[in-house]
Amino acid sequence: MKFYITTPIYYINDIVHIGHSYTTIIADIMARWKRLNSFDVFFLTGTDEHGSKIATAAKKKGKMPLIFCNDMSLKFKEAWNLLNISYTDFIRTTEKRHFSAVEKIVQILFDKNLIFKKKYEGLYCVGCEKFYLPKDLDEEGYCVFHKTKPLIQSEENYFFKLSTFQNLILERITDPCHEEYIEIYPEERKNEIIGKLKIGLENISLSRNIVEWGIPLPFDKKQTVYVWIDALINYITGIGYPKNMTEFQKYWPVNIHLMAKDILWFHAIIWPAILMSVGFSLPKKLCVHGFFTLNGNKMSKSLGNVISPQELVSKYGVDATRYLLVTIMPFGHDGDISWEKLTLKYNIDLANNLGNLISRIVKMAGKYFNFKVPQANFDLKLVKKIVTLLREDFIINMNSMQLHKAAQDLQNAITLVNKQIEYDAPWKISKTHVHELASYIFSYLQAVDIIALHLLPFIPVSAEKIWHTMGASNDINKIAKKYFTDFIIPKSGFSVSDSQLQDTEGLFARIV
Numbered sequence: 001m002k003f004y005i006t007t008p009i010y011y012i013n014d015i016v017h018i019g020h021s022y023t024t025i026i027a028d029i030m031a032r033w034k035r036l037n038s039f040d041v042f043f044l045t046g047t048d049e050h051g052s053k054i055a056t057a058a059k060k061k062g063k064m065p066l067i068f069c070n071d072m073s074l075k076f077k078e079a080w081n082l083l084n085i086s087y088t089d090f091i092r093t094t095e096k097r098h099f100s101a102v103e104k105i106v107q108i109l110f111d112k113n114l115i116f117k118k119k120y121e122g123l124y125c126v127g128c129e130k131f132y133l134p135k136d137l138d139e140e141g142y143c144v145f146h147k148t149k150p151l152i153q154s155e156e157n158y159f160f161k162l163s164t165f166q167n168l169i170l171e172r173i174t175d176p177c178h179e180e181y182i183e184i185y186p187e188e189r190k191n192e193i194i195g196k197l198k199i200g201l202e203n204i205s206l207s208r209n210i211v212e213w214g215i216p217l218p219f220d221k222k223q224t225v226y227v228w229i230d231a232l233i234n235y236i237t238g239i240g241y242p243k244n245m246t247e248f249q250k251y252w253p254v255n256i257h258l259m260a261k262d263i264l265w266f267h268a269i270i271w272p273a274i275l276m277s278v279g280f281s282l283p284k285k286l287c288v289h290g291f292f293t294l295n296g297n298k299m300s301k302s303l304g305n306v307i308s309p310q311e312l313v314s315k316y317g318v319d320a321t322r323y324l325l326v327t328i329m330p331f332g333h334d335g336d337i338s339w340e341k342l343t344l345k346y347n348i349d350l351a352n353n354l355g356n357l358i359s360r361i362v363k364m365a366g367k368y369f370n371f372k373v374p375q376a377n378f379d380l381k382l383v384k385k386i387v388t389l390l391r392e393d394f395i396i397n398m399n400s401m402q403l404h405k406a407a408q409d410l411q412n413a414i415t416l417v418n419k420q421i422e423y424d425a426p427w428k429i430s431k432t433h434v435h436e437l438a439s440y441i442f443s444y445l446q447a448v449d450i451i452a453l454h455l456l457p458f459i460p461v462s463a464e465k466i467w468h469t470m471g472a473s474n475d476i477n478k479i480a481k482k483y484f485t486d487f488i489i490p491k492s493g494f495s496v497s498d499s500q501l502q503d504t505e506g507l508f509a510r511i512v
């Protein structure tokens, strides 16, 4: 089975911040999770490099647009490497392969008579790269996302007959029995779109004649393709359209387009209309998350209130940054964050709960068994409890992208082992009862092994470290893939008797 997931392609005029990182880490966790469940995963991310916003940013830096784009898109790649993002491909809209796809799609729309020329005057927000009607702006006429005043732009453009798709789209996002049903999650976002759709759809400009930095229209080279039409097409270029149709047909339709609420309109209305026009299947699911806010404001370079992923990594490390970002706010809701909140969560979940569990087990194994996995028949009770706890909720939460809840399930499992240790109090048992001690410690090790398998998508490097620390020597990824297929634990467990426990120095040390 295949699983195709995408992030938005990010505008490169902005520096990479934790908003972009949040979306990309969620997509990465889902991609890793699906790989562990034996799916053939395609995970696409990339950068959106055309349009007036980018051209202006390049000019400000005194750079040619493409040079500027090369530099900036590299910064996104570097950030994703830092955060251990396992994307399959990184698409840039300035690539040749993307030009071919955009030209082809736009030509099809033209040939199908879905494009017409018209003089237009409207309020354009460069931040959103979108024309607005006065009713869409706040009371003072400002863009609600960028807090800037859209200016009147007037030009003769080519228009896409979006309005003809109103009922077709409405049907596809409201009727779960429809063959081409598009699920929008969460429900409130879907209702928002339905509400807007019912008011009616305006035809939209498909080209710009005052924006040079873009892909020329194949049928009128004086105009360039409107940046949003250009950008949405990345989702099919990335999997091979139009050159490699076998690859394209293997992965399309996309399983999940992931994004924040600011750009749902484009994905829920404009993108399906284009796909329907050219006769392609529709996305299966649009997953929409909220915004990180700082003091109630959306984070963006123009507002000057960004936190970069590099800042988080230098304080917490890579894995903790991944974990903290996706658990600090519930998927689908906004969350106001602060360094204090992040540090508090780090200390509670990672240092005090997980880190403490690992270090106390290693200490006991060190004291009683010279840092070796003791020989024992493991007590299946504790392991079974962990397996049940995680099988019931964790998997449902992962599959429905409720990552903060799945992480809470893991925290509950970790707490359960910590509590079991306190209940057993192995330190009260005399060293002469070596079998009893061995059996306790052996079962703790096995319980943590199970937890490590589940931690893998969230904190891949640390999960592997924990796995080896517990004396489990095989390739954790291979074992996890098998475990998530049949849920069978080998009779002798995962940690191998007599193998050496490894050092845990530096694993989620407390931060003050």
Ligand code: ME8
Residues within 6 Å of the ligand: 007, 008, 009, 010, 011, 012, 014, 018, 019, 020, 022, 023, 048, 231, 232, 233, 234, 258, 259, 260, 261, 262, 263, 290, 291, 292, 293, 298, 299, 300
């Ligand atoms: O809209 N909190 O690019 P963009 C959470 N190029 N997520 C945030 C965020 C925040 N404060 N800020 C940004 C574009 N994001 C277009 C997309 S796709 C065909 C074209 C994330 O750089 C979130 O995923 O403005 C949001 O939807 C996206 O970045 C917008 O990125």
